[in-house]
Amino acid sequence: MKLGSIVTSLSFSSFLAFNVSAVELVNLNDFPGWFKEAMGRDTKVTNTSPIEIADFQVNSSVLGQATLQDASDGTWYYTIDIGTDSPVECYAFNEFDGPANSLYSIVEYSLSxxxxxxxxxLSGQFNYAIDVGVVDATPYLSLDTLYTLGEGDxxxxxxxxxxxxxxDNSLQxxxxxEMGYQDAFVAVFKSFVRAFTEAQPSPEFYKSTYQVLINDIPMGFTREKYIEDNEGDVEIEVGTAFMIPVDETSIARSDSVAFSWSSPDGSLxxxxEYSIENSTMASSFEINYVEDAWQVKGELQGKPVEIELAHKDWLLSNYGSYLESVNILNSDSNSGSFYMWTADxxxxxxxEVVITEMADNxxxxxxxxxxxxxxxxxSDKKGVISKGIMQQGGLKMDMVLMHFEGNPTL
Structure with a gap:
């Protein structure tokens, strides 16, 4: 488990400055009847059309009538006719900041x-709704923006x-x-994402995706993948993405990715790791064991960091945290203390991380x-965590398992 993502979500949620109590951040009942009627419209898209992108080994079909409008500079742009006044517009990128930052950037670009x-x-812009979901094993973020143009009459x-x-190698x-057509839009989006995932190999022995809720509102996700190499070492990739409403009109964004390698015994x-916040590189670090010491190099807010850790002993990896949890749950030992490194x-x-078995909770x-x-x-006896909860001050964070495949230990 990537414990650093817990730190990221709580620290980033400090931007939360107004009370939200549902996925919809604006009360639909406050709007006139014509608006509510328009928001209730929907349709079922049944026709399909092919899309092909050789760079991503994509050769599939999507819901609706897709037309490639542009393919240049690592970006593929499609319009997809679903029978509504406005088409669905879909992008694929081979270079990107992440699900949160890139989604926000495209929304801002589209508003212009x-x-x-x-x-x-543009005379008004409001956060209407946010959500987090999953397309099979792939997590997604949702942001709906209510806007007004012009003034007066x-x-x-x-x-x-x-x-x-x-x-795996791209962002969608x-x-x-257009108001309404929410189910149709989500269905088309899922078919677009599946066009990229259906041909992807799945070498992981374990992967999982968690929805992260802050004060009961879904605001992000964390995903992890574990792959065993030919020598028995474990390659680990963990990604997080958060969109935190700062107020009625602003969204704070964070995307982070961590890569690490673990020995079979769970030692790092x-x-x-790197993190992008509000479209700016916030931090980038790497840690290696060199000359009997842990050496950390990187940048924090644009300033270089180079330091040798005071801790000289072995460090527990994310894979190792699963090994230790499984050991505690399946033995007479009910706790263990370890040291980990997380840039977050x-x-x-x-x-220092202490893992303790609890009873009657x-x-x-x-x-x-x-x-x-x-x-x-x-957690079950195999180490698969179905949920987690943490409270700090006025903030409550929940992690809810959306999807998993395999077992987290070999």
Whole structure:
């Protein structure tokens, strides 16, 4: 388990500055009847059309009538006719910031296009709804933006729906500039994502995806993949993405990716991590064991960091945290103390992590202590965690398993 993603979600959620109590951030009942009627429209898309992108080994079909409008500079742009006034627009990128930052950028770009199309200036923009889901094994983010153009009697309103997902070597973003048709839009988006995933190999012995809720609102996800190499070492990839409403009009975005290698016994070999916040590289680090010491190099907020950890002993990897949890749940030992490195918490130090088995707790059977943070998790005997919960001050964070394949230990 990537314990650093817990730190990321809680620290980033400090941007949360207004009360949200549902996936929809704006109360639909506050709008006139015509608006509610338009939002209730939907359709079922049954026709399909082919798409082919050799760079991603994509040769499949998607719902609706897809037309390639542009393919240049590592970007493929399609319009997909689903029988509504506005088509669904879908992008595929081979270079990107991440599901959160890239989705927000495309939404902002699309709003500028709406201004040009209507020959009116954007006069209002509001976060209407956010959500997190999964397309089979691939997590996605959803952001719907309510906007107004013009002023006075010339004012018009609209809704821009957006979805994003990251597959193995590419990012998919779809938008739909029309009120209603939510189910149809999601169905088309899922078919677009599946066109990229159906031909992808699955070498992982374990992969999982968790929805992260903050104060009961889905605001992000964490995903992890574990692959065994020919020598028995374990390659680990963990990605997180968060979209946090700052107020009614602003969204804070964070995408992070961590790569690491673990020995079969669960000890860390090396690791690297980077994080992009609000379209800017926030941090980038790597750690290696050189000359009997852990050496950390990287950047934090654009400033170079190079340090030798005071901790000289072995470090527990993410894979190792699963091994230790399984051992505790299946033995007479009910706790263990270890040291881990996670740049999200503190790139300059090893952090003590205590894993304890719990009894008679409906929220979980494993407690994770990381300094001031304590998380309760529910795990089966094989180490698959179905949920986790942590509270700190006025913030509550829940992790809910959306999808998993395999077992986290070999």
């Amino acid at each position: 296009g709406v201004e040009t199309l209507n020959e009116k200036t 010339e004012k018009v309103s609209g809704l821009l729906k957006g979805l994003s997902a990251e597959t 973003v779809c938008i739909h500039n 070999i090396n690791a690297s 918490a503190d790139p300059t130090a090893a952090i 409906p929220n979980g059977n494993i407690k994770i202590d990381m300094g001031p943070m304590v998380m309760t998790m529910l």
